[in-house]
Amino acid sequence: MTERVIAAIDQGTTSTRCLLFNRSGRMVAVAQREHRQYYPRPGWVEHDAEEIWRNVTRVVPAALQQAGLHPENIAALGIANQRETTLVWDRRTGTPLARAITWQDTRTDGIVVQLAGDGQAPLFAEISGLAPATYFAGPRLRWLLDSLPGAREGAEAGDVLFGTMESWLIWRLTGGPDGGRHVTDVTNASRTMLMDIRSLEWSPDLVEVLGVPHRMLPEIRPNAEVYGTATTVLPGVPVAGALGDQHAALVGQTCFAPGEAKCTYGTGAFLLMNTGPRIAESTHGLIPTVGYLLGDAPVYALEGSIAMTGSLVQWFRDALGMISTAAQIETLAGTVPDNGGCYIVPAFSGLYAPRWHPEARGVMVGLTSYINRGHLARAVLEATGWQTREVVDAMNADSGLPVTRLKVDGGMTANHLLMQFVADVLGVPVERLLGSEAVSLGAAYAAGLAVGYWADLEVLRGNWHRAAAWEPAMDAELRRAEHENWGRAVNRSYGWARPAEVGRRAPTRGPGTRP
Amino acid sequence: MLRLLGSAGRPLALGELAAALDLPRPTAHGIVRTLREVGFVDQDVASSCYRIGSRLHRLGTAGWDRHDLRARAMNWADSLAGSTGCAVYLGVPAGAAVSLVHHVFRPDGSPQRLRTNSEHPLHATALGKCLLAFAPTATPAPRELDLERYTGRTCVTVAGLEAHLASARKRGCATDVGEFEPGIGGAAVPLRSAGGLAVGALGVAGPIEQLFGSGGEPRPRFLAELFGAAREISAALGATW
């Protein structure tokens, strides 16, 4: 008899993949497709939601075929997604009104400035836990309502729906115009600036301030529950789990106890620490967020978001043509023993945690005739290491629970030189999860819990295995000196974009900061 | 034919190839078609002309970047460690040694050290013997090796090593029964890319009694997992069967 498995869709920033997992959490198939990135103007980044849906309809059957399985072998489907990417679509035709605006897009800077100018920031911070920033979905929805002809009227009439990517996919999977379920989950909703982080419901106050018609909002649901049954792609299979990708990784890494933390290295890097039932306050630029809701009560998390890690490698590959694959950056970096004095600060869309400088822009400093491509490759990788260090320092300061080891996952963990550098600059061991696809695994776990495929969280803990560990080996004095150099480089990235371009001066408070 | 295409400076038509090499057209076509199938020759869609193929520069194992190999192998290497409970290694030839490109810990929670980038002897490890057997052009001949003894079971004669390589070729898999580290054994199979070239070796390692049956043969269950993972990785490297 063929074993039943759980399917997970990871709808990421650069690609959509489908993975199948068995009961021990082991991957038995994987299929992946990249989608196009649209950069219509500086600071704008868009995705075609139809293309993403088409990719879903291809990767899922491809994964089944690889494993020699059929929809009846799938016990449930879970979804994890790039967060804060915002879409509006027509309920009757099922077509998007415009391309989805992604989380890296900074076009809402004007709206954010306006909110701050109107004195609304404390209200958002108090209710949603987030101070307004271009990073979150709510202002994007407002921008779409203001910019797309007929969008607001359509929304008021109940014909135009809003959703982040998981909402879009669940709606399409469960019937689309033909009775599709319009839901979101608590973790994605916690990134909109519209949800009350305590009650886990849409906040009427915040919805009103942003001028969003209530009818267009999806229903907020827990992370593990049968939202509906797929009518297409996996007909008959319960769609039973949904989480934002970073929250999914927290679950996939089984960070179920307060103080447990993970960092996922993909397009950006996101460090989340479980804070249990407590909504942690940050004075160091971290964001309180819903970790997950798998049982009766939500588990909260503190998040340090780094905008550019893997995407800097991609820029190095695609825009500069220095390498032909992301993995080759390790080869290139290996041609030199150190960075040669060169530092790259990837503030391409400003700096996120813990500094939150939207007006900062990327800089490359320390250039001399000595610097070659190998040094640049190192500087690219080291930027990820130092940004991690800053977030870990903030986490230690805010949580009072020092990070003593870091669990990592994501595509960049294939880079051993980078992982060694992360261990070196943090001064703590870095451990890679066996099966680095923690995002997909977490989505599978949620779906499997919902349908009883796995009994409880303890069973899942037993599935966590260490695939690799990097021990810190850098000389302490060198670490101190390099840290200082990094800090000096970051200072040079500040204040570059003019207020007209960015909409506001250097903020003194981050989105997670309480007034 | 490759030399002709490489020096022509422009794509050549089949007729030109046949004429320049003084071959009958069907013969020239047969050769160029085979070369195209393995990626050594590319054919321009619009003009049907032939030029030197993009894969030719990857000829030999040096053509695959070691970190690209790791990236393509990583998911399946993890899955293999999960299904066998063994440590997993990926190795490529490096002079007279096998260099570890990737290492996945044995998933049992025990303390282990990452061995990536270390080099191991070709004649005393499953990975190394796998490369000797399946990538002979990228590795030294057995008689050129320094057959150093590491344990009582290390094979230190050229004849013995050649016998092992012959049987490895027959089984599709090389083994190590405590020949490098006492008590630790391994099995390794080739990873292939386009044209069937062996570009690396994928191996599992663990206590001998766990990996091998009483008859000294690798347990079929482990072999099936190992071959399965190698097939998936090879497919990701462009191998076709």
Ligand SMILES: Nc1ncnc2c1ncn2[C@@H]1O[C@H](COP(=O)(O)OP(=O)(O)OP(=O)(O)O)[C@@H](O)[C@H]1O
């Ligand atoms: N070996 C490597 N070294 C450095 N960077 C790498 C390596 N492999 C992949 N990357 C980078 O990691 C990213 C891909 O990782 P991953 O697949 O986890 O991201 P993703 O899921 O696409 O991200 P997201 O979910 O944000 O879309 C790319 O940005 C790529 O440049």
Ligand SMILES: [Mg+2]
């Ligand atoms: Mg991802």
